[in-house]
Amino acid sequence: MLPAASDPIAPMLAKSVDTVPLPDKVAGGLSYEPKWDGFRAIVYFDGTSGPGSVEIGSRGSKMLTRYFPELVEAFSTLLPGPCVLDGEIVVQKGAAGHAKLDWDSLTQRIHPAASRVKKLAEETPAMFVAFDLLGAGDESLLEVPFGERRERLETLMAGVGHPLHLSQRTTDVELARQWLTEFEGAGLDGVVAKPLAAPYAPNKRIMLKTKHHRTADAVVTGYRMHASGNGVGSLLLGLYDADGELQSVGGASAFSDARRLELIDELDPFVLRDENGDPVKGEGERSRFSGSKDVSFVRLRPEKVVEVRYDQMEGSRFRHTVQFDRWRPDREARSCTFEQLDLPTAYDLSRVLV
Incomplete structure (x- = not known):
């Protein structure tokens, strides 16, 4: 059964390590991704286009849906079918070719006034960067190994355009180390390593994160x-x-x-x-x-x-x-x-x- 917002999933977490870990340190190997600096979000889409078809849960299971109406519209119109996505809500600033993440603008999006929410959605629109697929169709994927979940996520997101994006990934540890240095200039804050053979473990520190020190x-x-x-x-x-x-x-x-x-x-x-x-x-x-x-x-x-x-x-x-x-x-x-x-x-x- 597809997980639902009425029984929200706690996001899988990461524990800190000093350096980007080698893939042979974990059974089944590792997949590396940029560490995004935004609001962690679990997105529940029931496949319809009516009110309530999309819910956006935070790391603490607080619903963020009302604060990001432009993303709610994007999920309901761009996603090909019912699914549950794990990812990050971010806001960017800067002209094309010089863009980076803007944490201050993102935090301003959480506002109690509906008129302010509408105004900010137009002035500082958010993007969603997906990095895991927890359910698709009527199927829960929580017990499926991450390597397979990621492949299915790439299939699901193929052809889905802005403001919904897919996080890059690699199994090359040297490229991951390069990302740790280069991507910081775009406002990202590290690299995450995910065990390819691991099922999704809500609220457990299964992933490994390396941040700048x-x-x-x-x-x-x-x-x-x-x-x-x-x-x-x-x-x-x-x-x-x-x-x-x-x-x-x-x-x-x-x-x-x-x-x-x-x-x-x-x-x-x-x-x-x-x-x-x-x-x-x-x-x-x-x-x-x-x-x-x-x-x-x-x-x-x-x-x-x-x-x-x-x-x-x-x-x-x-x-x-x-x-x-x-x-x-x-x-x-x-x-x-x-x-x-x-x-x-x-x-x-x-x-x-x-």
Whole structure:
């Protein structure tokens, strides 16, 4: 029986590895694909053209259908028959020949107002990149090996045009390593290796992902308390731009209970205080995702430098929350500039899409 949105499938996940794995490390070999940086989505299409014929589920099984009306129309008109697809919703920016993924525009697509959703669907239309087939016709393919599922996906998607695309794949590990470097310039963030002989395993980390790993020295500009009220929850980070201005670039978090308390003592000498000796607070940026969340933080003198690990930049900010590596007492804060960052060479997104 074809899986349905009423009983949503949890996406199969990937565990991180430091390097692109060799195919002989897994029984049956590996298939390699670009790692897309968008919204993971399971698409359920019942083969009809009426209302409710398409549902788009997220990684957390939240339905994304209402936010992407242009994709709902594309699925219902372009797909040849009933199916369940696993893939990624992405938005691109840039002129032809210079296109790349645009994470900021994608996140703006999740909006409560229907009028805003309609406007954004026209201004920043999304694409869907399919990389697995979980059902076709009236048949579930969850128990079918990935190699066969992929072949059937290619058959299903043959002749299906924009905005529905097929992710590239290869069994050549050297080409996959080349993709890891080249495709970052188009906004992708790594390579995924999938066991060819494996059935689909919802919510299990069966796949292997290799992402970019870089380090940077940043200035600690403040900290937020942990939600529990005990210790530091996250460090706020900054870098100096070409004009000598300190710009916010993101944060570092994921500290253990013990480390959160240690950080309070380590950062205390740098806390800015008012005339009464109380810590000076700042107010962080709010977005529609913040809600009533406390975004205040304790301000620090911009003197302490930390080395962090990050994967990529999105504009002038770290794309994801970075990881604390070590303090750098040997570095002057003013030396922490954007110029130190390792930026990828531009690569046209159209050369990644199939």
